[in-house]
Amino acid sequence: GAGVSQSPSNKVTEKGKDVELRCDPISGHTALYWYRQRLGQGLEFLIYFQGNSAPDKSGLPSDRFSAERTGESVSTLTIQRTQQEDSAVYLCASSSLTGQETQYFGPGTRLLVL
Amino acid sequence: GIQVEQSPPDLILQEGANSTLRCNFSDSVNNLQWFHQNPWGQLINLFYIPSGTKQNGRLSATTVATERYSLLYISSSQTTDSGVYFCAVGWMTGANNLFFGTGTRLTVIP
Numbered sequence: 657g658a659g660v661s662q663s664p665s666n667k668v669t670e671k672g673k674d675v676e677l678r679c680d681p682i683s684g685h686t687a688l689y690w691y692r693q694r695l696g697q698g699l700e701f702l703i704y705f706q707g708n709s710a711p712d713k714s715g716l717p718s719d720r721f722s723a724e725r726t727g728e729s730v731s732t733l734t735i736q737r738t739q740q741e742d743s744a745v746y747l748c749a750s751s752s753l754t755g756q757e758t759q760y761f762g763p764g765t766r767l768l769v770l
Numbered sequence: 771g772i773q774v775e776q777s778p779p780d781l782i783l784q785e786g787a788n789s790t791l792r793c794n795f796s797d798s799v800n801n802l803q804w805f806h807q808n809p810w811g812q813l814i815n816l817f818y819i820p821s822g823t824k825q826n827g828r829l830s831a832t833t834v835a836t837e838r839y840s841l842l843y844i845s846s847s848q849t850t851d852s853g854v855y856f857c858a859v860g861w862m863t864g865a866n867n868l869f870f871g872t873g874t875r876l877t878v879i880p
Contacts, residue, residue, distance in 0.1 A: 689867065698774075698856060701867035715867060745811060757801060759858075759868065761813035 658682075660762035662748050668768045669738055677733045677765045681750030688731050689749045689759060690723055699747065705731065738769045772797045772859050774871035782877045783847050791842040791874045793857030801860035802833050803868065804842050808853045816842070816855075847878045 661680045669675050681688045690702040701715040705725040716722070720738075725731040735742055745766050749759040773796035783789055795802075804816040817824050817831045819840065824831055828847075833840040844851055854875050858868035 691870075698870040698872045699858070699868075701869070704867050712867060747813065749813075757866075758803065758815050758818045760815060761805075763812055 660748055660750050660760055662746075662762040662765050664765060665763065666766045666768075668770065670770055671740060672737055674734065674736045675738055675767065677735075677746050677767070679731045679733070679748030679750075679762060681729070681731070681748070682752075682760055684728075685750035685752050685760075686728050687751045687753065687757070688725055689751075690731070690733050691747045691749065692717075693745045693747060693764070695744070702733070702746075735767075738767075740769050743767055743769045772799065772861070772869040774857055774859055774869050776855075776857055776871035776874050778874060779872070780875045780877075782879065785847060785849060785878055785880050787847050787878075788843070788845045789847060789876070791844070791855055791857075791876075793840045793842070793859075793871055795838050795840075795857075795859045795869075797859075797861070798838075799835065799859040800862055801866065801868065802835075802840055803858045804831055804840070805856045805858065806851075806853050807856060807873070813856070844876075847876075849878045849880055852876055852878050 686707045689704040691699040705711045720736045723733045745764040747764045748762045751757045751759045775794045802820045821835045828845045830843045854873040856873045858870045860866045
């Protein structure tokens with residue numbers, strides 16, 4: 657596609673349930689990133705994937721968070737046993753390695769944990 | 771991580787006015803990007819500018835890496851410039867996570 661897409665755009669869940677968020681990066685982009693943005697805040701890095709290298713998981717806030725990426729395409733971010741503090745917008749970005757690693761962001765998934 | 775401070779936190783401008791947004795960071799960086807987040811939440815990359823000066827229409831940016839700051843200039847502001855402007859930095863030129871500031875919220879009034 658022309659840009660980064662994410663689904664669902666909105667997700668409401670009950671505390672304790674698991675959720676899966678999906679990201680489709682720009683075709684040909686080898687790097688993919690997940691960020692979290694709480695209301696009125698800046699973005700917090702969660703995890704990034706670069707080609708076939710081991711992902712950098714240093715930003716994941718707890719072991720309830722995990723992410724996978726299939727080759728250089730789709731990625732899913734999974735949050736297990738959701739808590740109310742997980743409520744936020746989850747943003748995905750992708751970039752190429754052409755010398756200017758500009759990150760292109762998707763529209764985000766707005767997660768609300770009741 | 772790298773600490774990123776942006777100022778001012780909020781800015782209200784009359785349409786047509788000029789403004790300067792500042793970003794200070796705590797470590798040497800090889801990656802610096804400016805983003806605009808519109809009122810609908812979409813983040814748009816404005817500049818990839820780890821050093822030097824770039825211009826794009828009414829916007830320009832300057833990064834002085836040795837002094838650990840970057841400036842974003844908006845000239846002849848328009849209501850469509852409203853939103854939050856984020857500065858983000860990273861250690862490496864390759865793919866790496868970015869550390870974001872808390873943003874400058876700009877409101878341009880007609």
